[in-house]
Amino acid sequence: MLFSPVVSLLLASLVPTVYSQQLSMSAAQAAIVGTWSSGSKHVMTGPNFANPLNLTFNYPATTGISYSFTTDNNYEIARYRFTGNGSEPTCITGVIGWSHGTYQFNANGSMSLMPLRDGFQQIQDPCAPVSNFIEDYMITLEYYQMWQIFQDPTTGLKLHLFAYDGSPLSPMFQVSTTPNMLPTQQLRNVSNPDASPTSSANTNQRRSESGAVGKSWFGAMGTSSLLVMALASLML
Numbered sequence: 001m002l003f004s005p006v007v008s009l010l011l012a013s014l015v016p017t018v019y020s021q022q023l024s025m026s027a028a029q030a031a032i033v034g035t036w037s038s039g040s041k042h043v044m045t046g047p048n049f050a051n052p053l054n055l056t057f058n059y060p061a062t063t064g065i066s067y068s069f070t071t072d073n074n075y076e077i078a079r080y081r082f083t084g085n086g087s088e089p090t091c092i093t094g095v096i097g098w099s100h101g102t103y104q105f106n107a108n109g110s111m112s113l114m115p116l117r118d119g120f121q122q123i124q125d126p127c128a129p130v131s132n133f134i135e136d137y138m139i140t141l142e143y144y145q146m147w148q149i150f151q152d153p154t155t156g157l158k159l160h161l162f163a164y165d166g167s168p169l170s171p172m173f174q175v176s177t178t179p180n181m182l183p184t185q186q187l188r189n190v191s192n193p194d195a196s197p198t199s200s201a202n203t204n205q206r207r208s209e210s211g212a213v214g215k216s217w218f219g220a221m222g223t224s225s226l227l228v229m230a231l232a233s234l235m236l
């Protein structure tokens with residue numbers, strides 16, 4: 001009762017060596033291949049999470065993150081998260097996102113993920129002028145300052161990723177040594193110049209036949225809110 005679950009989770013992620021044994025870098029580079037998922041493991045990469053062709057998601061039962069890595073440097077990420085707003089406690093923003101691309105291990109222990117352009121995310125923000133919309137995932141590089149894999153005596157292999165600013169992501173547990181992923185090539189065309197939004201009030205429907213998100217969204221939202229969203233999605 002001393003610590004909230006969040007604090008306990010954070011502490012657990014900060015002192016894993018007390019309970020677990022860290023894999024060497026070379027062992028970790030081999031062991032990262034497969035599928036990983038945080039918490040209750042309801043969020044999982046692969047065909048049950050996102051449908052890039054029609055820009056839909058199958059909402060998992062609980063929030064979380066999932067990463068998959070292949071031996072030939074492809075990766076996929078599935079994320080589902082609610083974020084609070086300190087100044088507006090009732091404004092809980094939900095972000096669900098999917099992306100994939102290629103990754104590389106850097107010599108200094110960091111990892112770089114280069115997303116293809118077909119990633120997408122759905123934002124639900126009850127307090128925003130537009131409360132529910134789908135947008136392209138426009139990040140071109142996801143940089144992880146550090147990553148580690150631990151062999152935990154009770155939970156097995158555990159992956160710790162640290163964001164560009166060093167903050168830890170929720171630890172992920174190995175779900176499968178075979179990566180469970182959608183096909184690794186670009187799965188939809190995102191640069192269709194004919195893509196234009198309809199005037200439908202249902203923002204969910206604002207996408208072209210090709211599946212490309214209407215460009216005018218980005219104009220209407222403005223750069224600052226885009227940045228906030230991009231950051232919000234990165235923090236997942």
Ligand SMILES: *[C@@H]1O[C@H](CO)[C@@H](O)[C@H](O)[C@H]1NC(C)=O
Nearest residue numbers: 050051052053054055056057
């Ligand atoms: C989107 O595609 C998936 C997979 O083909 C399908 O199961 C789902 O019904 C589709 N959803 C919509 C809204 O078209």
Ligand SMILES: *[C@@H]1O[C@H](CO)[C@@H](O)[C@H](O)[C@H]1NC(C)=O
Nearest residue numbers: 085086087088091127128228
């Ligand atoms: C919090 O809500 C206020 C009022 O709606 C908004 O101006 C602000 O941008 C929000 N902050 C975040 C981090 O979403």
Ligand SMILES: *[C@@H]1O[C@H](CO)[C@@H](O)[C@H](O)[C@H]1NC(C)=O
Nearest residue numbers: 106107108109110111112143
């Ligand atoms: C680590 O290496 C990556 C890739 O070369 C580089 O972008 C990053 O700046 C390096 N980080 C530090 C702290 O040197």
